[in-house]
Amino acid sequence: MAPSKSVARRDAELNPRTKTYEFLGPPGALFVTLSVPIMTYALYFGCSEHTGGCPPPLSSETIVASLSDPNWWKSLWDTEATLMYLSWYAFCVAAWFVLPGDWVAGVPMRTGQKKMYKINAFSTMLLALGLTGGYIWRYGFESFTFIYDKWVGLVTASILMSVIQGIGCYAASFRPGALLALGGNSGNPIYDFFIGRELNPSIGYFDLKSFNELRPGLILWVLIDISMICEQAVRRGGLEKVTDSMWLATAFQIFYVLDALYNEPAIFTTMDITTDGFGFMLGVGDLAWVPFVYSLQPRFLVFRQNELGIPAAIAVLAVNGLGYYIFRAANGEKNDFRNGKNPKNLKYMTTERGSKLLIEGWWGKSRHPNYMGDLIMAFAWSLPTGFETPITYFYVAYFAVLLIHRQMRDDENCEKKYGKDWHRYCEKVPYRIIPYVY
Known part of the structure; x- marks a missing residue:
């Protein structure tokens, strides 16, 4: 027993x-x-x-x-x-x-x-x-x-x-x-x-x-x-x-x-x-x-x-390209940093736990810049359907709610993990997803 x-x-x-x-x-x-x-x-x-x-x-x-x-x-x-x-x-x-x-x-x-x-x-x-x-x-x-x-x-x-x-x-x-x-x-x-x-x-x-x-x-x-x-x-x-x-x-x-x-x-x-x-x-x-x-x-x-025609197609391509660039560049900075690399020599702060948090580059613009890129791409996926119905833009609205919920969960977990250091980090990076908006 x-x-x-x-x-x-x-x-x-x-x-x-x-x-x-x-x-x-x-x-x-x-x-x-x-x-x-x-x-x-x-x-x-x-x-x-x-x-x-x-x-x-x-x-x-x-x-x-x-x-x-x-x-x-x-x-x-x-x-x-x-x-x-x-x-x-x-x-x-x-x-x-x-x-x-x-x-x-x-x-x-x-x-x-x-x-x-x-x-x-x-x-x-x-x-x-x-x-x-x-x-x-x-x-x-x-x-x-x-x-x-x-x-x-x-x-x-x-x-x-x-x-x-x-x-x-x-x-x-x-x-x-x-x-x-x-x-x-x-x-x-x-x-x-x-x-x-x-x-x-x-x-x-x-x-x-x-x-x-x-x-x-x-x-x-x-x-x-x-x-x-x-x-x-x-x-x-x-x-x-x-x-x-x-x-x-x-x-x-x-x-x-x-x-x-x-x-x-x-x-x-x-x-x-x-x-x-x-x-x-x-x-x-x-x-x-x-x-x-x-x-x-x-x-x-x-x-x-x-x-769509050529002008509209080029515009839609540009929107998706912007979103993908932000998404991939932000994730690239994060993955490099987590793997002990910092090729861009980005600034970071060190917490009492010894963890390091990026405060420059895309991660200095917002706490979740990859989410911003994701949202822009989601919008680009719906643009080819035109504006006949809002239903084809459901994914954009749903994805925004999903990402905001994830951001709130992540911030809550980070606050528990880092304590006062998290509040200090939020002062340096005040925007959650989209700079100057949210």
Whole structure:
């Protein structure tokens, strides 16, 4: 009995009970758990040629009639789409195991250990693109339009996968020796299921959180964009007739994903990996929200085809280029500094803990300049859709709320970590994201 009591005592010391809530506690967690799937469906039914437009001419009577019809609920399920999604997920898992890749150490955990991560997301992306390109070359553009046709069924499958993983990870987190997230051990099952109870749920060396963060959803986002190009090419009579707006919207998004996967090691210093547990919040975000909400603009451009013209296209390119430059330059400064490098000889302040905080360069302009670059790029992704509807700008509004929430969480954690030094740092860098604005 003595060893089990010792293990229990060690686990209790290593995994203290969470005493503060985010998202307004369990009621807020329950609301987000239900609202994210609902909003994912709503963004399809509220902006689709199959329902009549963006937005369609809906009334409260029409909505109530649909929700009261069992056939409408049955239409959300598509067995073939589910099998396609499961095959895709299995492909990503197999690629993780089969493709070669370096092993990179993450940041030190509370145990003093560093988790090792396999780096092969970019090669997985290249393999997926190669297979997709070969399939389209062999069978034609019309063969890869099935994602557009089976959108709702694929959404349902991705949400189902998120729920299953959320429940499985929550149940597995109660095994002895599990390292829990400091914010996910409240004791309330609704909240802990949503926020993520275990920090790094893994099967052997296979880390579920980092895998979901970079592979199934992000790469599927690219394949969705390619499918939208194929759908428009079929409708317009050839690839050469695809609109410049479609090319721009998809190119921006595909490049964004390629860049993220190429710089895979950078993710291991983010809050998602170092601080948050893996629960339904990250699962549904990675697997359903990212691929099926972030691709709204290309899907819109399938049935609202828009030719920008050269001047407008150049302007949109410039906006995206500005955002990308800020995003990459800021992240480059941060990653160099965290790795003990300072090629620009930027000024920094040293805290009582011995930590060093940049106060010059992009990180002297705001405390989260990379978020500013992200927001500018998000705006550029929506510009090709024109100004016919505000729905295609949903991503910009949502992303702004998400980044502000992340900034507030990060600042709160830094205040706890650095104390009065954080207040001194905020005096030197007063702006949170956008200089002179916020």
